[in-house]
Amino acid sequence: MSKVLQIGCGGVGTVVAHKLAQNADIFTEIILASRTKSKCDAVAKVIKEKYGVEIKTAAVDADNVADLVALFKEHQPELCINVALPYQDLTIMDACLEAGVSYMDTANYEPKDEAHFEYSWQWAYKERFEQAGLTAILGCGFDPGVTSIYTAYAAKHHFDEIHYLDIVDCNAGDHHKAFATNFNPEINIREITQKGLYWQDGKWVETEPLEFHQPLTYPEIGPRESYLLHHEEIESLVKNYPTIKRARFWMTFGEQYLKHLDVIQNIGMSRIDEIEYEATGMDGKPVKVKIVPLQFLKAVLPNPQDLGENYEGQTSIGCRIRGIKDGKEHTYYVYNNCSHRAAYEETGMQGVSYTTGVPAMIGAMMFCKGIWKKPGVWNVEEFDPDPFMEQLNKHGLPWHEIHDGDLELQ
Numbered sequence: 001m002s003k004v005l006q007i008g009c010g011g012v013g014t015v016v017a018h019k020l021a022q023n024a025d026i027f028t029e030i031i032l033a034s035r036t037k038s039k040c041d042a043v044a045k046v047i048k049e050k051y052g053v054e055i056k057t058a059a060v061d062a063d064n065v066a067d068l069v070a071l072f073k074e075h076q077p078e079l080c081i082n083v084a085l086p087y088q089d090l091t092i093m094d095a096c097l098e099a100g101v102s103y104m105d106t107a108n109y110e111p112k113d114e115a116h117f118e119y120s121w122q123w124a125y126k127e128r129f130e131q132a133g134l135t136a137i138l139g140c141g142f143d144p145g146v147t148s149i150y151t152a153y154a155a156k157h158h159f160d161e162i163h164y165l166d167i168v169d170c171n172a173g174d175h176h177k178a179f180a181t182n183f184n185p186e187i188n189i190r191e192i193t194q195k196g197l198y199w200q201d202g203k204w205v206e207t208e209p210l211e212f213h214q215p216l217t218y219p220e221i222g223p224r225e226s227y228l229l230h231h232e233e234i235e236s237l238v239k240n241y242p243t244i245k246r247a248r249f250w251m252t253f254g255e256q257y258l259k260h261l262d263v264i265q266n267i268g269m270s271r272i273d274e275i276e277y278e279a280t281g282m283d284g285k286p287v288k289v290k291i292v293p294l295q296f297l298k299a300v301l302p303n304p305q306d307l308g309e310n311y312e313g314q315t316s317i318g319c320r321i322r323g324i325k326d327g328k329e330h331t332y333y334v335y336n337n338c339s340h341r342a343a344y345e346e347t348g349m350q351g352v353s354y355t356t357g358v359p360a361m362i363g364a365m366m367f368c369k370g371i372w373k374k375p376g377v378w379n380v381e382e383f384d385p386d387p388f389m390e391q392l393n394k395h396g397l398p399w400h401e402i403h404d405g406d407l408e409l410q
Contacts, residue, residue: 002368003029005075007062007092008083009039011349012106012141015357016083017043018347019395021053023361026368031075033058034084046348062088068095077101079367081360087112093125093136102134102367106141106360108232116194119235119379126377136377140363141356142317143169144233145380146397149388150319150334151237152381158332159323161243166320166409167233168226170218170252173313173340173351189294193265197230198248199238216250216408218316219400220337226250236379243323269297311340311350320407333402336392346396355397362391
């Protein structure tokens, strides 16, 4: 019997809310909060009609610690599920500490004024959460999240030492838009336009954005050009599995997507610094206003929440691992394929939101059942992967294994 409070009501948040409601025997009270209460009310209405589950809603400014603390103290949840923006992770963690609430998120903190993300800011909270007797679970989406749990599962059951890890993420869907991002455009474009980074022989190697790429074959999909990116779970995985000699993250992009991205960068629309713009005031006279180009672009691009209805195809995300078991080298590929159409029919959202939202619910389940519950700040691979892997098969993200196959990656 657990009370949870969810912050964030975008595409991922909508999926999380649906999944929490589907498991009302565990999540006996659900509070859904975001900056815009009407969005929460709309989701709550659909869930009430579909599952007969009542969800309370609230407005909250996730940038404001006092506002968050007041919300937590009013509802007194056991766990805060943070599916807001990565910029807001630290204020939410501060509020959790002040109000005595445990914490979980799906993506690590990044400062709003810099396209840079790493776990150091959140790892610095470890001692404070320990002293408060509270749990903080970091990165419980799909990547990061399930990919880290896949790695932990492989290390527990199939390898004595993991030497090479490649996380591969393919979206082979078609949303029939000229250009759109599958999650928050501001976060998405910041992520893929920064320099690549991978782990090799005990040190980080930096690459130019999208410099390295190669075709990889994805189950049920076929070959897709895949690009090396920096991704946050690599940072925690090489820390927690020190036998790893090399760890990389690959993601597919279509030619049309990359052409649009190139234009966006060339004309300055991916900038995250403020520029001054001359607009027309209410009185019809010129007025100087400041805008962030990337935030303006976000406002005119298709909303990721609205892509699901006509989305076809599927995603395929997994880990390709090479290492040693009983003195012999083996390979292991564990992955999930998710249908955009099936995700939409269940939750009204497309597959990318679904693959992040389902693991967030399962992580909350692990906490509420006391399976993943210990004071401090933890990445998901630091918990037992087995019960989580079992729940993936039950809640819409079944996984598959290929032993000693060709990983295609050298």
